[in-house]
Amino acid sequence: MLGNDFLTRFLKEQLSIWELAKSNYEKLQFVEEKEFVFGEIRILAQYNPEREKSTIAKVEKTTEKMCILCENNLPKGQIKYEIAENFFLLVNPFPIFSEHFTIAHKNHIDQNIDLFFKDFLEISRNLPENYFIFYNGAKSGASIPGHLHFQIGRKDELPIFANKIANQNQFYEQKTINRHFVISNSDKEKTKQQFVNLLKSEKFNQNGEMINVLAFFEENYFKIIVFLRKKHRPEFYYLSDENQMLVSPAAIDLAGKIIFPRKVDFEKLSKEKIGQIFTEVLL
Numbered sequence: 001m002l003g004n005d006f007l008t009r010f011l012k013e014q015l016s017i018w019e020l021a022k023s024n025y026e027k028l029q030f031v032e033e034k035e036f037v038f039g040e041i042r043i044l045a046q047y048n049p050e051r052e053k054s055t056i057a058k059v060e061k062t063t064e065k066m067c068i069l070c071e072n073n074l075p076k077g078q079i080k081y082e083i084a085e086n087f088f089l090l091v092n093p094f095p096i097f098s099e100h101f102t103i104a105h106k107n108h109i110d111q112n113i114d115l116f117f118k119d120f121l122e123i124s125r126n127l128p129e130n131y132f133i134f135y136n137g138a139k140s141g142a143s144i145p146g147h148l149h150f151q152i153g154r155k156d157e158l159p160i161f162a163n164k165i166a167n168q169n170q171f172y173e174q175k176t177i178n179r180h181f182v183i184s185n186s187d188k189e190k191t192k193q194q195f196v197n198l199l200k201s202e203k204f205n206q207n208g209e210m211i212n213v214l215a216f217f218e219e220n221y222f223k224i225i226v227f228l229r230k231k232h233r234p235e236f237y238y239l240s241d242e243n244q245m246l247v248s249p250a251a252i253d254l255a256g257k258i259i260f261p262r263k264v265d266f267e268k269l270s271k272e273k274i275g276q277i278f279t280e281v282l283l
């Protein structure tokens with residue numbers, strides 16, 4: 001278990017020696033956000049120009065030589081911490097949260113959670129309160145699909161965590177505008193089995209490339225939120241006229257904070273457009 005203020009201290013240490021990251025965390029304090037309400041669900045839109053590279057990232061996998069998560073290519077000044085047997089903790093230099101981290105596998109292996117779900121759960125159990133771990137499938141918003149990685153953010157900065165998940169063994173579908181599946185279980189093996197069953201279920205039957213997953217550990221329960229995808233980006237992403245909107249939904253967007261790197265898209269956003277994004281990309 002990481003100490004309560006471990007992540008805060010790690011971030012502070014990193015920002016004291018890495019100018020690019022420091023500057024991006026400072027800019028985050030000034031990003032614009034606006035709120036849309038769908039019944040009991042709040043959806044925030046965030047205008048964040050620093051995220052453009054991630055939004056337009058290609059699905060093609062980069063080689064080891066070009067990969068910024070490979071140990072030998074880490075930017076100058078970036079520090080790493082061994083958070084689990086095969087994973088390093090890094091500060092994400094393009095933050096969405098006031099504390100935003102990347103967890104990279106030590107080796108350059110494909111972004112697919114299937115063989116690493118237990119590691120994902122184990123890391124979630126070791127996080128301090130108020131943090132969650134998340135994963136974006138290679139075809140569902142991961143900006144570095146060639147290198148296995150997870151991320152960590154703050155629960156109090158993401159709307160989905162305002163809705164409590166009960167401490168009891170259960171599995172259910174949440175039929176909100178951002179429909180998703182919830183697994184809550186005190187047993188690690190059973191949690192994994194329910195996750196595997198969901199991916200193999202008849203109407204989905206995919207591997208870990210077409211999903212987004214968020215997880216945290218609370219009062220002895222693993223709590224997992226899974227988004228099943230049918231598409232990487234909404235149709236209007238690909239338009240070349242004034243109807244184009246640059247948005248590339250991943251775990252954070254689907255969980256209630258949609259990131260727009262262009263002001264023009266942020267400004268013309270409507271409830272209808274948000275509905276369209278969810279309908280198109282979610283199964």
Ligand SMILES: [Zn+2]
Nearest residue numbers: 067070108147
């Ligand atoms: Zn790599």
